[in-house]
Amino acid sequence: MSKDSKHQGPGGRGPGGGGFGPMGMGMAPQKAKDxxxxxxxxxxxxxxxxxxxxxxxxTAIISTVFSIVSPKxxxxxxxxxxxxxxxxxxGVQGAKIDFDYIGQIILLLIxxxxxxxxxxYxxxxxxxxxxxxxxxxxxxxxxxxxxxxxLKYFDSRTHGEILSRAVNDVDNISTTLQQSLTQLITSVVTLLGVIVMMLSISPLMTLIVVLTIPLSFVAIMKIAKKSQIYFKGQQKSLGQLNGHVEEMYTGHKVIKxxxxxxxxxxxxxxxxxxLFQSGWKAQFMSGMIMPLMSFINNIGYVLVSVVGGLLVTKKAIxxxxxxAFIQYARQFSQPITQTANIANVIQSTxxxxxxxxxxxxxxxxVPEAVAAKEIMAPKGEVSFVHVSFSYKENEPLIEDMNIEVKPGQRVAIVGPTGAGKTTLINLLMRFYELNSGKILIDGxxxxxxxREKLxxxxxxxxxxxxxxxxxxxxNIAYGREGATKAEIVAAAQAANADHFIRTLPEGYDTILNEEASNISQGQKQLLTIARAILANPAILILDEATSSVDTRTEVQIQKAMDHLMKGRTSFVIAHRLSTIRDADLILVMNHGTVIxxxxxxxxxxxxxxYADLYNSQFTVNQKNAG
Incomplete structure (x- = not known):
């Protein structure tokens, strides 16, 4: 479970999510702002x-009406x-039970x-x-x-939050529309129908049943209010437990x-x-609702039975x-409870x-250009002309940057963390829009x-x-749509990846797992290089491609990258300065400026x-070697 997966939608449909007591009355719904x-x-x-x-x-009205008239x-x-x-x-002479009439009633009811x-249905x-x-x-x-x-939208939010909105929240809406909406219609129609049928039988007994409603509501509201506190505590403890288990699972080796x-x-x-303390208190409090409602309803049934018995003796009904009335009285509380529950669900929805x-x-x-241009035969000439950019207003990162890169040049970008190296690439790919200035490709x-063509x-x-x-x-074929098997193999050979692929049990048909952990880090990198070779781009961007591999694998990857960069304009972001000595142009950046x-x-x-950076790394390497 990733950290992002802890984000749950308002419906609380994740593990343990929701805080539902009996009939959902214990739920603490998330409220909408508008x-x-x-x-x-x-x-x-x-x-x-x-x-x-x-x-x-x-159809809901017809279905409910047919169901409601049946008890009468x-x-x-x-x-x-x-x-x-x-x-x-x-002892009335010729008296008998009219089973024919009763049979007809039963058939009618069926x-x-x-x-x-x-x-x-x-x-x-x-x-x-x-x-x-x-x-x-x-x-x-x-x-x-x-x-x-x-891109800045995704940079400023966790994956879990975006997924929660796009998946959990939409699912929550779907469930409510499909279930709760029809249930709400049925509940309202049932409630009105039951009241009408009870009034048609006895207004006095109807009054007795209706008088139990305020008592039920007072009991429900008091318990629901109390149980919500415990349900919130339960959800908080559950989140902490999930977070702790996830942390301990992912950091198992470090703990050991x-x-x-x-x-x-x-x-x-x-x-x-x-979690146990808040959980059992929440369940206990919300669990009291059903017995209390049954108790209040039973008082109503007793009164109805007594009054009804008196009315029968007086031949009034x-x-x-x-x-039939007792059946209606039993049905009467159900739509009220359902409506209260649905109100919570709708609030959450x-x-x-x-x-x-x-x-x-x-x-x-920013919308695409109306009369968009297209580079039919790209050469790879890149120019930054008076480029200025900032992620936040009044906090400039890049100011008045001017760079000229000729076709086929190998450009290395170096500098300390936060200097703006990756920002430069993001601007080049137009993941972010410039504040001022312009970036030209082949003029x-x-x-x-x-954007797609760029x-x-x-x-x-x-x-x-x-x-x-x-x-x-x-994975290699992802570099170019419609690539043939021969082209995929040729790209793998050029990237020095063909040999290790063929040593795998399934060869090119080996399935990589979700994190591609069934191959080594260096092998993963060779596959991404093969993919880039297959794509045959005019301009290459290499961002610390060899930083997380051993020296021997680095040599392999470097060879593959040298093959890849031949005849192409290349931008190489590097921290290990020894890897970019042969670059045609080195841009040294600090605080968003090419210094x-x-x-x-x-x-x-x-x-x-640059000399200070290089010499400091050289000194560190010498010490490490010593």
């Missing part, structure tokens, strides 16, 4: 499906059975329940289609938006090396104890009506929608090229290798910043 505005905006996504939603409403009809059968039985007991089930089927289409459109919109967002097993166990036990809409409202990349401003001119080999969970063949430039010999003769 509930009404977000709800209105979410409804606009449902506008194209007005007819389907109307069909859902009609059943009451007639009970009344007829009771009357026949009493007539027999009184028919009603079947019709109710059919309409409930149609309702769920239509709503599932509406929900999935709506969420499909929303997810598609989010995906397209993410493709249009600038420094002998910190006991401290780790003690921390785990303390966090686990906190029939005994079957009491049986609107919060999720708000988080998704925040992505959709983000500032996009054409990069802003006049489509980036196709470059090939990159980075310090952090980026390989996919697929075959070695697919020195020239060849290795020229810069050493100057005795400036």
């Amino acid at each position: 509930f009404k505005g977000t709800l209105k905006r979410l409804i606009t996504y449902l506008n194209p499906y007005k007819l389907q939603l109307l069909a859902v409403l009609i 009809i059943m009451g007639k059968a009970t009344t007829r059975l009771f009357e026949g039985l009493m007539a027999k007991l009184r 028919g009603l329940y079947i019709i109710s089930a059919i309409f409930a 149609i309702q769920q089927y239509i709503m599932a289609g509406v929900a999935q289409k709506t969420v499909y459109n929303l997810r598609k919109e989010v995906e397209e938006k993410l493709n249009r967002l600038p 090396v420094f002998g910190r097993e006991q401290q780790s166990i003690e921390t785990l036990e303390k966090t686990n104890e906190d 029939e005994i079957g009506d009491i049986q 609107i919060a999720s929608a708000e988080r998704v809409f925040e992505i959709l409202d983000e500032t996009e990349e 054409i401003d990069t802003r006049e090229l489509r 980036r196709s001119l470059f090939g990159m080999v980075l310090q952090d290798t980026w390989l996919f969970n697929s075959t070695i063949r697919d 020195e430039k020239g060849t290795h010999e020229e810069l050493l003769e100057k005795g400036g910043f």
Whole structure:
């Protein structure tokens, strides 16, 4: 589990997430900042499906109505059975139980329940289609938006947060639309229908049942308020436990090396104890809701039975009506509880929608040029003309930078951490927009090229290798669409990777795992070089490609890179200055400015910043060798 995976959506659908007590009353929903505005905006996504939603409403009403009238009809059968039985007991001549009538009632009820089930199925089927289409459109919109967002958006947020919004929050909306919306309609219709049916039987008994509602609400609200505190504590402890387990798992070797097993166990036990304490209190408090509601409802049933019995003795209502009324009274509390639960879920869903809409409202990349140019035969000439850039306003990083790189030149960029080396590459690839000035490739401003066409001119080999969970063949072929098997093998041979690939059990069909840990770091780097060779770019970017490998592997990689750089303009970011002595041009950067430039010999003769850097590394290497 990565650190990013700890981010959960508002729905709390991760491990242990949600804090649901019985009937969901213990849930502590995340609140939206602008509930009404977000709800209105979410409804606009449902506008194209007005007819389907109307069909859902009609089928829900029909299904619920057929279900609601059934107890009253059943009451007639009970009344007829009771009357026949009493007539027999009184010794009335020819008295008998009318089983034909009761049989007809039972057949009618079976028919009603079947019709109710059919309409409930149609309702769920239509709503599932509406929900999935709506969420499909929303997810598609989010995906397209993410493709249009600038790199700074992703740099300023964790992967987990973005994934949480794009996956968890959208799933939360999907679940609510498909389940909670239909449940809400059914609950409202059931509540109204039950009240109507109870009033048709006895207004007095209806009043008794209705009077139990405030008592139920007071009990629920008091317990829910208390349990929410414990549920928050439970979620906090759960997050700490997940974080601790993840940290201990990923840092297992370090813990062993420094002998910190006991401290780790003690921390785990303390966090686990906190989780246990808050967890059982939360479950206990929310678990009290059902018994309390049952107790209050049972008081209502007792009163209904007593009053109903008195009304039957006075011939005011029939005994079957009491049986039907008790059924309605039992149904009465269910939609209220469901509606209260759905209110929490909707609150959480609107919060999720708000988080998704925040992505959709983000500032996009600068639009592409209307009449975009294209470099048909790139030479690789690069010019920085009075370039200025800053990540934050009023905090300039690069000011008035001017660089001229001729086609085929090997340019090394050196300098301390934070000097702006990687920023230079980001600007070259147009991952960030310039504040002022311009960057030209073969005399054409990069802003006049489509980003896709601009980036196709470059090939990159980075310090952090980026390989996919697929075959070695697919990973190399990623460099060029439609590459043949022979071209892939030729690229691997040029990168000195063919030999080690063929020694693997499956050769080019060997599947790399998610982190490509089933091959060595040097082998990974050779594959990324093979991919860059296959792409055949006009300009190369090499960012510390040999920094994390041993000396022998470095020689192999260096040979592969030399082959790759032949005849191409190359930008090499390096910390080990010994690797860039043969560069045609060395740019020495500090605080976002090119403070020195020239060849290795020229810069050493100057005795400036580069000479100090080089000599300090040379001295360190000498000491290490000693």
